[in-house]
Amino acid sequence: MLAYQIRIAFKSLRRNPLQSGLLIAGVALGIAISTSFVTTYYMLSGDPIPEKSDRLFHVAVDSWDPDNGWDSDHPEYAPNQLTYTDVRGLMQSDLPTYQSAAFKAAMTVQPEAENEKPYREIVRMAFSDFFPMFNVPFQYGTGWSRSADEGPDPVVVIDAETNRKLFGGEDSVGRTLRLDNRDYTVVGVLDEWRPTIHFYDVNNNPFEEPEAIYLPFNFVEPLELQSSGNDSGWKFYAGNEFQDFLQSESVWLQLWVQLDDRRQQEEYKSFLDAYVMEQKKAGRFQRPLNNRIYPVMEWLEREEVTPDQAKVMLIIGALFLIVCSVNLIGILLGKFLARAPEVGVRRALGASRTSVFMQHLVECELIGALGGALGLGLSVLVLRVINRWFDNQFQFQLDLTMVLAATLLALAAGFIAGVYPSWRICRVAPATYLKIQ
Amino acid sequence: MELGPIFRALMYNKSRFWLITLEVALTLAIVANCVNLLLDTRREFLRDTGLDEPNLLVISTTPFDDAFDEDDFVHALEEEDLRRLRSTPGVVDAMAIQQIPLSGGGSATGRRPIDAPPESEGTGMPYFRVSDHALQTLGVELTAGRDFAEGDFEEREEGSENELGRNVILTQAAADALFPDGGAVGQQIQNSGGEIVDVVVGVVRKMHNSWPRSEFAANGEVVMLKPGSPGSAERMRYMVRSEPGAIDSLYTEVEALMLQTQSGRVVDVQTLTEYKEDYYSDALVMIKMLTSVVVLLLVVTALGIVGLTSFSVTQRTRQIGTRRALGATRTDIVRYFLIENWMITGIGIVIGIVLTYGLNYALVQYADVPTIEWTFLIGGALAMWLTGILAAVAPALRASTVAPEIATRSV
Numbered sequence: 001m002l003a004y005q006i007r008i009a010f011k012s013l014r015r016n017p018l019q020s021g022l023l024i025a026g027v028a029l030g031i032a033i034s035t036s037f038v039t040t041y042y043m044l045s046g047d048p049i050p051e052k053s054d055r056l057f058h059v060a061v062d063s064w065d066p067d068n069g070w071d072s073d074h075p076e077y078a079p080n081q082l083t084y085t086d087v088r089g090l091m092q093s094d095l096p097t098y099q100s101a102a103f104k105a106a107m108t109v110q111p112e113a114e115n116e117k118p119y120r121e122i123v124r125m126a127f128s129d130f131f132p133m134f135n136v137p138f139q140y141g142t143g144w145s146r147s148a149d150e151g152p153d154p155v156v157v158i159d160a161e162t163n164r165k166l167f168g169g170e171d172s173v174g175r176t177l178r179l180d181n182r183d184y185t186v187v188g189v190l191d192e193w194r195p196t197i198h199f200y201d202v203n204n205n206p207f208e209e210p211e212a213i214y215l216p217f218n219f220v221e222p223l224e225l226q227s228s229g230n231d232s233g234w235k236f237y238a239g240n241e242f243q244d245f246l247q248s249e250s251v252w253l254q255l256w257v258q259l260d261d262r263r264q265q266e267e268y269k270s271f272l273d274a275y276v277m278e279q280k281k282a283g284r285f286q287r288p289l290n291n292r293i294y295p296v297m298e299w300l301e302r303e304e305v306t307p308d309q310a311k312v313m314l315i316i317g318a319l320f321l322i323v324c325s326v327n328l329i330g331i332l333l334g335k336f337l338a339r340a341p342e343v344g345v346r347r348a349l350g351a352s353r354t355s356v357f358m359q360h361l362v363e364c365e366l367i368g369a370l371g372g373a374l375g376l377g378l379s380v381l382v383l384r385v386i387n388r389w390f391d392n393q394f395q396f397q398l399d400l401t402m403v404l405a406a407t408l409l410a411l412a413a414g415f416i417a418g419v420y421p422s423w424r425i426c427r428v429a430p431a432t433y434l435k436i437q
Numbered sequence: 438m439e440l441g442p443i444f445r446a447l448m449y450n451k452s453r454f455w456l457i458t459l460e461v462a463l464t465l466a467i468v469a470n471c472v473n474l475l476l477d478t479r480r481e482f483l484r485d486t487g488l489d490e491p492n493l494l495v496i497s498t499t500p501f502d503d504a505f506d507e508d509d510f511v512h513a514l515e516e517e518d519l520r521r522l523r524s525t526p527g528v529v530d531a532m533a534i535q536q537i538p539l540s541g542g543g544s545a546t547g548r549r550p551i552d553a554p555p556e557s558e559g560t561g562m563p564y565f566r567v568s569d570h571a572l573q574t575l576g577v578e579l580t581a582g583r584d585f586a587e588g589d590f591e592e593r594e595e596g597s598e599n600e601l602g603r604n605v606i607l608t609q610a611a612a613d614a615l616f617p618d619g620g621a622v623g624q625q626i627q628n629s630g631g632e633i634v635d636v637v638v639g640v641v642r643k644m645h646n647s648w649p650r651s652e653f654a655a656n657g658e659v660v661m662l663k664p665g666s667p668g669s670a671e672r673m674r675y676m677v678r679s680e681p682g683a684i685d686s687l688y689t690e691v692e693a694l695m696l697q698t699q700s701g702r703v704v705d706v707q708t709l710t711e712y713k714e715d716y717y718s719d720a721l722v723m724i725k726m727l728t729s730v731v732v733l734l735l736v737v738t739a740l741g742i743v744g745l746t747s748f749s750v751t752q753r754t755r756q757i758g759t760r761r762a763l764g765a766t767r768t769d770i771v772r773y774f775l776i777e778n779w780m781i782t783g784i785g786i787v788i789g790i791v792l793t794y795g796l797n798y799a800l801v802q803y804a805d806v807p808t809i810e811w812t813f814l815i816g817g818a819l820a821m822w823l824t825g826i827l828a829a830v831a832p833a834l835r836a837s838t839v840a841p842e843i844a845t846r847s848v
Contacts, residue, residue, distance in 0.1 A: 022740065022744070026737065026740075029733065029737065033730065033733065037726075065629075067556065067629075068558060106499065106671075106672075108499060108500075108501035108703055110501060117703070118501055118703055119703055120499050120703050120705070180501055181501060181502075181503060204541070204542070226671065234547075234629070235630065236628055236629070236630040236632040236633070238632070307719055308804040308805045308806065309719060309720065309723040309804075311803055311804035312474060312723075312800060312804050312806060313723070313726065315796075315799070315800065315803070315804075316467060316470075316471065316727070316730055319463065319466075319467050319796075320467070320730060320733075320734060322463060323460060323463050323464055323467070323734060323737060323738065324737060326456060326459050326460045326463065326741070327460060327737055327738070327740070327741035327744075329456055330453070330456045330457070330460070330741050330744055330745045330748075331741070331744045331745075333452060333453075333456070333748070334744060334745065334747075334748030334751075337748075337752070338748070338751065386722070386726065389721075389722040389725055389726075390718065390719075390722055391718070393718070420452070424452070
């Protein structure tokens with residue numbers, strides 16, 4: 001029966017190709033715009049590391065100015081980064097499964113080849129746990145060992161792009177990379193890795209690509225590295241030496257820990273409180289005790305990572321689809337009612353109301369399905385245009401969830417738009433049309 | 438006029454009436470809100486920065502040679518770079534600066550009047566450390582006090598009292614924030630611990646700091662210019678003001694010029710406009726996306742109205758024929774359909790105005806967008822009304838071609 005109805009529906013669509021084209025194009029346009037806008041929102045706000053985002057925690061302790069809180073609108077917020085002193089103290093803990101303090105620094109890459117110009121690159125200074133903690137994929141080699149953290153050993157991890165640029169994309173493990181006049185041995189090359197949100201450090205552009213180069217954190221002292229991200233301070237410190245800066249109350253480092261179960265999380269929180277109480281004795285941390293560990297999604301929410309524009313786009317995209325559906329109702333109504341004489345004859349020959357209703361609904365669903373398929377294709381193009389507008393800073397693309405959602409949405413639009421016109425046409429009284437004929 | 442009969446005829450076919458009304462109302466709500474948002478963003482992007490924006494070039498150099506670790510070397514190089522930049526044809530003036538305005542990356546500290554009570558909250562103070570010729574290069578306008586003088590740039594002796602204090606220049610917004618009653622020039626201002634005391638020697642009309650998109654520091658208008666040598670072993674940056682029209686050729690020349698003066702560093706050249714566009718990039722993309730949606734939406738709605746009106750013309754062919762047979766002219770028929778359409782669109786617009794405010798309220802709550810201005814509403818309503826009329830013209834003209842004898846024929 002269904003196969004028959006689909007065949008009839010196809011026939012009906014072919015009878016007026018212009019009108020059918022308009023109908024399908026309308027659905028396609030609505031689906032394309034809404035799908036690509038929703039994708040934009042979904043990628044800018046979605047979970048960047050769904051497999052373990054509830055087990056990764058951003059550590060926040062309130063070392064800020066006793067007189068003025070970190071955020072006057074949110075007195076409950078501790079600063080969004082940590083001091084060097086506190087990172088040193090907190091990294092002593094052996095509770096977390098993984099833990100890494102990190103920050104980004106700018107360094108100059110000096111290629112081996114004479115004719116290649118040196119260039120600036122952002123380097124992430126991190127501990128060995130950074131790679132397993134964030135499930136960073138490797139193409140060649142691995143991250144460095146915990147003992148290399150201690151050295152610190154002159155080892156480096158580079159991303160696939162840097163590996164292509166400097167070593168022609170081959171297995172470069174064991175090769176030498178020169179940074180700011182010092183040599184480092186490559187121990188690992190990352191595979192393509194592009195979390196939608198730069199969640200482990202949202203200080204500057206929360207959507208930037210991961211860093212190209214990774215060095216052991218403990219080089220911070222010998223190299224006297226400063227953050228190329230944000231650093232904030234509230235307390236004046238005397239002296240111009242790097243040590244003075246390290247010992248100051250400036251916050252400029254991120255600390256992430258992996259805590260796998262409740263017990264571990266509770267223990268770590270007690271550890272934080274004990275640490276701060278100890279520091280209070282030394283005259284620091286004069287604000288009330290305010291330590292928190294934020295799971296990934298809560299942290300992104302606190303830092304208001306999703307741009308307002310993306311939220312607006314989400315709403316506008318959805319409304320656009322609604323307007324297209326209303327439009328669809330109108331055209332379908334016209335199309336079906338124009339066919340009233342024919343339906344009148346069919347009804348007189350014994351077709352039930354239900355079968356007329358179903359027949360027309362199937363036709364609407366067919367339009368929805370065709371429009372949805374075309375719309376999905378279009379939305380790939382629309383996303384490509386959006387990516388170009390963003391200078392490919394983002395890589396918005398459809399994933400399986402979005403394809404399924406768009407398909408359902410298209411069928412739903414066909415159904416919602418089709419119910420009323422189908423109902424109208426199945427109510428046609430056969431007698432009227434028989435008389436005129 | 439025949440408004441009454443037209444309205445009653447309209448009510449005879451309610452579904453068409455409601456569909457067009459709904460479409461017009463929804464479209465108006467979306468279009469008015471989109472236009473509101475995109476004009477707001479555009480205005481924000483185009484607002485006066487106080488700088489000679491189109492003629493400013495930014496040169497960022499990052500050393501990798503160990504020679505740069507010596508402070509004296511950096512200092513001497515900075516002077517040499519500036520001397521050579523200033524003598525390049527097409528350059529009006531050049532300065533060294535440690536951060537770039539309008540770029541999203543900068544430095545901020547806090548200041549309060551020296552006699553303010555210690556528990557009072559200070560003013561968040563974005564600042565730029567600048568070399569001489571700063572005001573001339575940036576193109577900012579001095580409105581009170583004086584420009585920097587030679588002595589203002591001298592480093593104070595290490596360990597001396599108030600070693601880090603300087604004679605500084607504030608923007609009007611910064612002066613107003615610190616001294617609401619005026620008279621900023623000559624005043625002393627200090628950081629929260631009182632270790633640094635600066636003296637205000639001048640006030641400029643306007644200059645945006647590094648974060649004009651943020652509400653922080655009076656929407657980016659609070660700035661303190663602090664004299665000194667901004668270069669370091671980490672980074673040396675310059676801004677160059679070109680003569681009008683010369684910026685493109687300078688853009689390509691300066692990298693070679695800088696490397697010729699001193700190698701061992703990476704040189705990056707960008708216009709200030711490029712920094713600004715980068716900083717605003719998501720907003721600029723949003724403008725494009727919103728504009729496309731508005732255009733598409735108007736097209737879709739217009740097509741919808743064309744479709745529904747054509748259908749109603751087809752349906753009423755016999756009635757039109759009857760009216761023509763009874764003496765109605767072609768103009769009467771066209772007028773009938775236009776008035777009918779005008780009525781439907783009008784009701785749609787009235788409902789749409791309510792919807793517009795509703796949608797705007799939701800957006801304000803959910804996404805922190807600006808409240809809609811009533812002028813946009815008028816504009817949007819006019820655009821919808823015009824779209825509605827234009828969409829009805831073709832079907833109405835077709836209706837007028839129906840021949841009177843149709844009435845005498847059966848289908």
